[in-house]
Amino acid sequence: MNKVSGLTFLLLLSIFSNISAQQEDAFFIRTIYDTALLDGSAYDWLDALTNEIGPRLSGSTGAAAAVEYGKQMLDTLGLDSVWLQPCMVPHWVRGDQEIVKIVNSHKMGSMTLKALALGNSVGTGPRGLTAEVVEVKSLDEVDKLGRDGIAGRIVFFNRPMDPTQLNTFRAYGGAVDQRALGASRASRYGAAAVLVRSMTNKLDDVPHTGGLRYEADVLPIPAIAISTNDAELLSELLRDEVIRVYMRSTCQLLEDKLSYNVIGEIRGSEKPEEIILVGGHLDSWDVGTGAHDDGAGCVQSMEVLRLLKKLNYQPKRTIRCVLFMNEENGLAGGRAYSEYALKNNVFHLAAIESDRGGFTPRGFTCDGDESIFKKKFKKVNEWLPLLEPYGLQLEKGGSGADISGLKPQKGLLFGFKPDSQRYFDFHHTPADVFDVVNERELALGAAAMTTLVYLIDFYGL
Amino acid sequence: MNKVSGLTFLLLLSIFSNISAQQEDAFFIRTIYDTALLDGSAYDWLDALTNEIGPRLSGSTGAAAAVEYGKQMLDTLGLDSVWLQPCMVPHWVRGDQEIVKIVNSHKMGSMTLKALALGNSVGTGPRGLTAEVVEVKSLDEVDKLGRDGIAGRIVFFNRPMDPTQLNTFRAYGGAVDQRALGASRASRYGAAAVLVRSMTNKLDDVPHTGGLRYEADVLPIPAIAISTNDAELLSELLRDEVIRVYMRSTCQLLEDKLSYNVIGEIRGSEKPEEIILVGGHLDSWDVGTGAHDDGAGCVQSMEVLRLLKKLNYQPKRTIRCVLFMNEENGLAGGRAYSEYALKNNVFHLAAIESDRGGFTPRGFTCDGDESIFKKKFKKVNEWLPLLEPYGLQLEKGGSGADISGLKPQKGLLFGFKPDSQRYFDFHHTPADVFDVVNERELALGAAAMTTLVYLIDFYGL
DSSP: OOOOOTHHHHHHHHHOOOOOOOHHHHHHHHHHHHHHHHOEEEEEEEEHIIIIOOOOOTHHHHHHHHHHHHHHHHTTTTTTTTEEEEEEEEEEEOSSEEEEEEEETTEEEEEEEEEEBBBBBBOOOOOEEEEEEEEEEEEHHHHHHHHHTTTSEEEEEOOOTTTOOHHHHHHTTTHHHHHHHHHHHHHTTTTSEEEOOOOOOOSOOOOOOOOHHHHHHHHOOOOEEHHHHHHHHHHHHHHOOOOOOHEEEEOEEEEEEEEEEEEEEEESSSSSEEEEEEEOOOOSSSSOOOIIIIIIIHHHHHHHHHHHHHBBBBSEEEEEEEEEEEOOOOOOOHHHHHHHHTTTTEEEEEEEOSOSSSEEEEEEEEEOOOOHHOOOHHHHTTHHHHHGGGGGGEOOOOOOTGGGGGGOOOEEEEEEEEOOOHHHTTSSTTTTTTGOHHHHHHHHHHHHHHHHHHHHHHHHO | TTTBTTTTHHHHHHHHHOOOHHHHHHHHEEEEEEHHHOOOHHHHHIIIIIIIIIIOOOOSHHHHHHHHHHHHHHHHHHOEEEEEEEEEEEEEEOSSEEEEEEETTTTEEEEEEEEEEEEEEEOOTTTEEEEEEEEEHHHHHHHHHHHHTTTTTTEEEEEOTTTTTTSSSHHHTTTTTTHHHHHHHHHTTOOOOOOOOOHHOOOSSOEEEEOOOOTTTTTOEEEEEEEEHHHHHHHHHHHHHHEEEEEEEEOOOEEEEEEEEEEEEEESSEEEEEEEEEEEEEEOOOSSIIIIIIIHHHHHHHHHHHHHHHTBBOOOOEEEEEEOOOTTTOOOHHHHHHHHHHHHHHEEEEEEEEESSOEEEEEEEEEEEEHHHHHHHHHHTTTTHGGGGOEEEEEEEEOTTTTGGGGOOEEEEEEEEEEETTHHTTTTSTTTTTGSSOOHHHHHHHHHHHHHHHHHHHHOO
């Protein structure tokens, strides 16, 4: 009963009325929510991270400032230890504002499109390039067109996200291969460059950046995202005429830089060797200020530790917050963390990543090694009566990019799952700023994560 | 099987594979969602209603324009009938911009507060009034202070909404008596006027208006809402000093005006005498453009009829859309409608109101006469396996102000229940505009309502 020392009321209630364990849990969870809503820190932290520090692309001064800020904030929480875990991160810089221009349309004349180079992309060089555009809807279509249809051209990937998917992440997953691998595929057939339709359901003028990956054996070619409205326009023009486009970008990949994951923990009193990790990623894109992606996940993860301390909860297991570096364009932090954990047998009983925005919580996705998943997931589902009053459901599904490397340890991996409808309005754009995050929604997410951490800590898996 | 004539695929599927009724339902519901998301009209209608017509306070030109617009839009849907139902509505006008000013603080000097007169309030007259402020947290506290503590003073109602309520409507319900009845209570003891803390969980500079009701036997006194930040400030000042406030408002209640509920229906093919009503309210406050409150509910209700027509669904029962007038400051439309229904035995098997904003759907609240509720609600719950994949739950709870008068008919009354976290950021303020409504969230609400209408129509209650 001393799991909540300080909550004398609970103690007395339990002595005099024999309340059940489930009532105790329900009471403690209610206290977590009340504290998050009445006396939360997540929103203020996010304000500082986005409005004072700003964009935090790996290798940038903003990213370095965010590492220092994260460490300083964790230092204020009275944790058992706070430290930095080094990792070498790619240092990509955007350079000049991109230019993408239709140069010869009979219908439209010359026209500038709303554009953002994709992260990790090479630039066109300062003089730019001009080529004929060929539109495709998939990587396969590039293969079909072959060298005859592709060589020397700009390949325009224009398959939209599927708006009928209720879970917008599923729609994203069904379209993002174009952004991630389109340049590599087009390069195999001698393309000059690629344009990619922005990853959003919204029809608007906001281009969305995001990472691409050049396969090892291809010549890197420039890749730029254009807004969905401009993608629709370009596609319409291509129906009737040959369109040539001028592209200019001066982005480049500089030398790798030293950066860090930021880590803080409360050491477990009974099983300190079993770690329950909560985390988000500290880096963001260079446009916007990464408020939903993933400032929200970072401050929620810090808030989990703050709430447990504030409620004088002494965990049995070690509760560790990790603010990962470089999720957006390399995953260097996530890889460094998994390597350290696997190499040193630092066992993660569970890990929870919040990287789907600071919206109203709907529950958690859950993943794990096949050999243990069914049994452990069943146990977690026994907690549903405690979670459902807060609108939280559980489902099988991927957890988070930064923690997925821990899967071989055979703990459970969770992804915090907020409502997904608005996420891709902001994702990887200048619009992902503090003002589009709602204070209550953010706080409810932190409370949901704290609740799950508490249940895993108290009952094990 | 001809419930979906035109969906040949479904027909063939059913003939050749003996698919179950539930699979058929699931397929049709999926089609409803796909159509709402791919080819919805709700968002465009809301754009016109808010950005072209604008505010729609009862008795205003905007309200008259909205009646005409609603009718014209329903006329485009090929319904069996569209008509206007007259009702006399109060015609309250705000007059000049309100002034609320602290006049004598030693700490702050003279200071203007962010203020909006409450709807239906009398004005102070053009010269305004100045009086000492007394802060209370409840109507009861006014009784306790009595004439000695209240007479000649401005009573400042400052009990906040409870932020720990996850359902913000419950928090609103726990505080709104101050706005609705504070002026009447204070007037009984001779108060000069009242100030009311705005109804929101947010601490900001935006005052929220809303209706008050003068009890028949009291002298009407002026009532003005101030922003939560200003309420906090005023409360802090009152701890240390006597504060006098100057209030000026020129609002007034003019003569009642003729207005209308806008009604359109698809006549049932088998039981036309059983009506399933969907509705929202067409009027709004004079500040903002009533996008969430309740433009969203109106366009969603219209969309239910449009979707059913678009999918060639021929209902067994009569599906009726009602855009109610004057929910905000009188409920004249709702009363006129219920009176007509009760007097003429126009039986409503079910009624669904959407008046909690255009946010991501979470389900429906359900209400009904005690004699029938349990049995009918049980039947509705049998549909949960069809609703849950769309994040929809069912719970016992109030339906909507406009339809609650239908309860004696012993049908079921539903309130559409979207996520409530952001609603009171905008409610009754200049910030309730088109741009704070998300297209997908709005469309999902229309699809959820259409789904429930379909199930009630096909299976009865």
